[in-house]
Amino acid sequence: MDVVLKGKKPELDFPYFGRQSRFYEFFNNCVSLYMSKGGIYAETNSGSNSNIYMFAKKGYKVIANDLSIYSNSIAKAIFTEEKPKYVKSNKWYDEYTKTYDGRAALFASLIDVYGYNPIIPDESNKELENKIKFYLSHIKKIKSNNVKAFKIYNLDLFKYLDELYKDNIFVDVMFMDFAWPWRDGTMTEEYDTTANLFADVVKVENEKVVIWDKSNVMDEVLKAITKAKKVSKYVLLSNQSSNFPTPEILEVTLLRNNINYIARHTMLTDEEYEDDLGKSDFFREYLYVIEGDKK
Ligand SMILES: C[S@@+](CC[C@H](N)C(=O)[O-])C[C@H]1O[C@@H](n2cnc3c(N)ncnc32)[C@H](O)[C@@H]1O
Numbered sequence: 001m002d003v004v005l006k007g008k009k010p011e012l013d014f015p016y017f018g019r020q021s022r023f024y025e026f027f028n029n030c031v032s033l034y035m036s037k038g039g040i041y042a043e044t045n046s047g048s049n050s051n052i053y054m055f056a057k058k059g060y061k062v063i064a065n066d067l068s069i070y071s072n073s074i075a076k077a078i079f080t081e082e083k084p085k086y087v088k089s090n091k092w093y094d095e096y097t098k099t100y101d102g103r104a105a106l107f108a109s110l111i112d113v114y115g116y117n118p119i120i121p122d123e124s125n126k127e128l129e130n131k132i133k134f135y136l137s138h139i140k141k142i143k144s145n146n147v148k149a150f151k152i153y154n155l156d157l158f159k160y161l162d163e164l165y166k167d168n169i170f171v172d173v174m175f176m177d178f179a180w181p182w183r184d185g186t187m188t189e190e191y192d193t194t195a196n197l198f199a200d201v202v203k204v205e206n207e208k209v210v211i212w213d214k215s216n217v218m219d220e221v222l223k224a225i226t227k228a229k230k231v232s233k234y235v236l237l238s239n240q241s242s243n244f245p246t247p248e249i250l251e252v253t254l255l256r257n258n259i260n261y262i263a264r265h266t267m268l269t270d271e272e273y274e275d276d277l278g279k280s281d282f283f284r285e286y287l288y289v290i291e292g293d294k295k
Helices: 021-032 050-057 069-079 100-114 126-143 157-166 189-201 217-231 247-256
Strands: 002-004 040-043 061-065 151-153 171-176 232-240 263-270 282-291
Touching: 021 050, 021 171, 021 263, 021 282, 040 050, 050 061, 050 069, 061 069, 061 157, 069 100, 069 126, 069 151, 069 189, 100 126, 100 189, 157 171, 157 217, 171 217, 217 232, 217 247, 217 282, 247 282
Parallel strands: 002 263, 040 061, 040 171, 061 151, 171 232
Antiparallel strands: 232 282, 263 282
């Protein structure tokens, strides 16, 4: 499939660096080709959870995973009634850290107001409070649809894939959208900042998110595909024109390592509908379909 699309605001709408759900229509068209009725759709790096939510709403069983506390807070807020372990910090944001709804709304608001490398102010302010209210009501609205996830993990993706294997969980589609390096090979540090800074806000000793760069990305990707193939009928590897490796480097490396993808779907949009980074006048999404070991 090769399509040209304009992005569209997702229904579950949290600010998230590298969020792909603007192109849900493209993903839905591709993913549906490989799903069985009532089958399991899983992701290794769920981020905003916007695509996960749409596939759950569509009736698939979904499995979310992301190492970031922000991503995990969104998933728990939207899909569960669970309460997190709360540690008092005597800061203005304490009341928001007691629930997953509060955490997700607080983190989203800090990003909206201060960007993807946010600061945490010593005192609250009107702008933040209004944003938090807005996201709390967004969560309430989404929750009223009563969409549930089959499972939610907050693990390093390699541990997550091992865990599925150990628990004999086999999925139709494992969608993998890594924290790819930028096209020039440098790390996308924003994930590191939000994950580690936000963990500090809620006093969680989480495993640090370590972002890949040009020097190790291909080794890690090959390792992840090998593990994912063990627990999936199809592995869908997602990459973007703004990232390293280039499609050519990625494809040659996959083929040289005996990973013969059975399809490559692509989507093209104008840069103006994208992140506005000013680095290119187009944005292209690549989706490689790789058969699992048991297929
Ligand atoms: C490109 S984003 C995913 C965006 C997502 N597809 C969306 O549409 O919102 C990459 C994600 O990988 C997560 N991540 C980075 N390293 C990870 C690791 N080792 N294990 C699990 N998640 C990781 C980051 O926290 C980030 O949410």
